[in-house]
Amino acid sequence: MTPLLSVEDLAIEYITRRGAVRALDGASLTLSEPCVIGIVGESGSGKSTMGLAIGRLLPIFAQRATGDLKVEGVSLFAANDENIRGLRRNRLGFVFQDPMTALNPSMKIGRQLMYAAGDGLDPKGVHELLGNVGLTDQARVAASYPYQLSGGMAQRVVIALAIARKPALLVADEPTSSLDASLRDHILELLVSLRATMNTGVVLLSHELRVVLRHCDRVAVMYAGRIVEDGDTSVVFETPVHPYTLALLAAAPGRERPGEMLQPIPGVPPILSGRATGCGFRPRCGFSSKRCAAERPEPRVIAKRMVLCHHAERVIDDAQRKDIGR
């Protein structure tokens, strides 16, 4: 069976006046069947580039250095424009951060939905679609312009547009960052429910660990253009094995006890100009050794998840020792 999404050692570079900046540096990810996967990482980790690459929506100054990306077996980089358009139209859906810039400001919502769904969508179908994304006042929304909607409603409309043709895969890039905390959960629950109702795979890109922890079946942690840890959410977050995942969890407020100090990650993420020779997290990592500078970590399966780290065993040992100490 062909996997829904497969990213194989993909490297993408942005060409700037000061030379190439490598946003993806050999990222690999496979989704065999529809699930809800969360990709977490700081800004600059390459998660947005990954999201855009899935629809080949990258800007013109982006260049593929190596690797390939396939959606249902079709290589995005080898396919011709006609095939790409068909894929974007029928098999992929996109939801971005700001709903207001995603909608056409001069067209009523109902018409935008009819365009997105293609032929044969009558007003009843529009109402049904709007009902599916949890909007109750369908007639009013369909007859509204985007500026007449609140941010949360507009984002639901964007989701309705994205699922109008029942895509196989939906990419949501920070879909809730511009929304209030109280709305955030509703929108995410809606996205997650798509897997059950329409068998759509959802790729959720987020910098918020808590969001991914609560809503996703699977999590991939990105750092310096690579996926450094990838596995079931409960497995990865309960016993993180990559030092970066460990550090992220220790740094995020929300799980600390009163009065406990959080441990920030020292330093800043690197900006790559070419293929990294070693591990990108090395300068900020407490486990780093000479080997990390010289040898690029390759994917290994340890404790039920994929990880890119030479010292994963030491991280596990260390965590166990701390547990006993407690």
Added chain:
Amino acid sequence: MSARLIDLGSASVIYRSGPLWARRTVEAVREVSFCVEPGEIVGMVGESGSGKTTAGKLCLGVLQPSSGTAMFDGHSPIDRSCRRGQMAVVLQHPEWALNPRLKVAISIAEPLSIQSGVSSQARMRRIEEALTMVGLDAGFAQRYPYELSGGQRQRIAIARALVTRPRFVVFDEAVSALDVSIQTQVLNLIKQLQAEGGFAALFISHDLAATRYVADRIIVMRYGEIVEQAPVRRFYERPSHPYSQALFDTIA
């Protein structure tokens, strides 16, 4: 001297918009009463439109209450003479808060220029002090904002706010635009500086987790009203108001 540094007594703010013949009014903050004691960090959470920023502006005296009172250290109304050198603010976007044409040193020194009697030597020393305080070395003084990362810029904004050694600082969404790892660095910095410098602060944020981490006491706002005010410990257990509980559930 009164024990309360900031004291708002059922203060309301009404914003007016639209032309004269179709005047619309919005009550952004309705009969809000709270105080900030010297040396305490008060956290303020709520969604957008709940009146957090307006409440912050009331404390700074850049906005006067339409009704009710706002006092700083016993003075009312809060005006420029109260603010001068005693209050400071750190805003969400460090890239907009710093003048891109000015070197960092000049940006940091600007609040000092309104304080009379600071010699240029003393000023240089204060700039260096402020930089070391936020964990940057003195070399940063001669750089421009575009040369700095987001976290570094926010540190500069904090250094500028603290250079006059204020008694009261408002952090309005000061960490919301920063990444998780940088956010924690800045939160730790605020906590540590507050412990050393002893200033009082109002920490405004929509993120309960971050607020809970820095604050001593938390105020929850909704639709321009305070729905709950409690010591931070309560927010590590289960808060009492249903809306606070909903917020709590999003981070638990």
